[in-house]
Amino acid sequence: MAVRLIPLFGFALVVLSGTASAQQQAFARGEEQQLHYVWKHDTASTQAFTLILPAQTALPVWTAWHSAQAESAVFQQLIRNAQEQFPEVSFRVRKTADGTTIDYQAADQQRLQQAGSWLAQQQKALFNTYLEQHYYKRHGDDNSHLIRPDHVRIAADSSAELLELARTLQRVIVSSASAEQKQRYQNDERLLVVAGLLNFVQSIPYDPLVSADGQRGITFLMPEQVLVQNRGDCDSKSVLMMTLLTALYPDLPQAIVYVPDHALLAVALPRQTGNEEMIRINGKAFLPLEVAGPAEIPPGVTGEKSRLSIRNNQYQYDLLQLAEINSTPN
Structure with a gap:
């Protein structure tokens, strides 16, 4: 009857050659849950703005698996x-x-x-x-000995708390968008906002979150912790991105995708140019989002390891259950 559990390792930094770094030009923590930013998204104008975190959260502070x-x-x-x-x-x-x-x-x-x-x-x-x-789950089937954060549940449970913060980011992205960006996303505000949020989360400094014992991938930060500490690894940042998208677009199908030693997000949005990489989730085409950064990677473009894993069907995913979000009591 012994319990033998193995933490899920991995989640590596993604940097693509020939790409710019996402542009968080300044960050400071203020009083009363305020986070101050100077940020430039692609061809948009540089913006200085403040995000306000909720005074309380129902989610626990994340603790590493033992x-x-x-x-x-x-x-x-x-x-x-x-x-x-x-x-x-x-x-x-x-x-x-x-x-x-x-x-x-x-x-x-x-x-x-x-x-x-x-x-x-x-x-x-x-x-x-x-x-x-404790917001953990098995990675794989019910008999798996790999334990990881319950990423999708964390995003779903965090989305209501970060709704106003997500709306602030939405306003910043829309108001600062250039004519070229609007044309690129065919005047579709949701596509524009998804691309902007992706860039914002990529611009948060990447940190492998190495645990005290030197093992990678065991430590994780909740969405609010990523914002407050202004750092995160790829699964922490993917969950923050999913949280923001769930808050703004609760009907948008999303999934966190796991390839060897890495995690990324996928959303049920169409190609814009026809050249974007797509990934099959429950038999449907999803657009991958490389959230980790610091490279400024647009929707549908992936790192080489992600691309090979996706094309060779060497990936797992955890799909956001939209019904659960829509049935959350007020």
């Missing part, structure tokens, strides 16, 4: 529940080379068998509850 901590919490609750469920059975938690296990004894062999079956089911249920409470 298998031993999760295992301890699960087994402490498991032994309490077992003693209540089977008072006639003797239970003992024991550490082994493979992890933690529970020994159990009883005179009644039938109850002993029932306890063994119950323990296996209860352990799985408690572990899944632990993942949900």
Whole structure:
């Protein structure tokens, strides 16, 4: 009954040769949840503006995954529940080379068998509850030992809190857009805003978020943490981008795409020039967005590793469930 969990490593910096760096020219934290920026998006005029974070958030501050901590919490609750469920059975938690296990004894062999079956089911249920409470999930199927942040759920739960902030960015992007940008995006404001938000998030300085033990990819920042700390790796920045898009366009299908050692976003938007890379999500064509930066990469353009993985179908994805967002109570 040992729990052996392996963190999901990876999420590398994406830099394309021949591309400019996204242009965050100045950043400062002010009082009362204020974030001050000077930012230039492509051919748009340079803008100075302030974003205001919500006073409170319902989401926890992110903490890095620790298998031993999760295992301890699960087994402490498991032994309490077992003693209540089977008072006639003797239970003992024991550490082994493979992890933690529970020994159990009883005179009644039938109850002993029932306890063994119950323990296996209860352990799985408690572990899944632990993942949900801490915004983790398995990477892959239900039997996977790879644990990662529940990126899509974090974005969905953060979107309402960052709605006003997203609207401010939307106004900045639309008001500063050049005639060339408007023509490029065929006077489609949503396409213009998606491209602008992509550039804004790319311009947030890239940070691999190396954990204290030197392993990459274990640490993660919530969307508000990315903004406050003005840094993030590719999955943290992809979740921020998904959060902003979900706040503004809750009917826009989105997915976080996982290729080896990297994460990017994909949205159900059409090609603009006909030359953009596309990715199949649930049988439909999505436009990839390389959010990591610092390269100023337009929608539909990907790094070489992402491109090869997508073309060779070597990717996984987590699709945003629009119904869940639309059914959120007021």
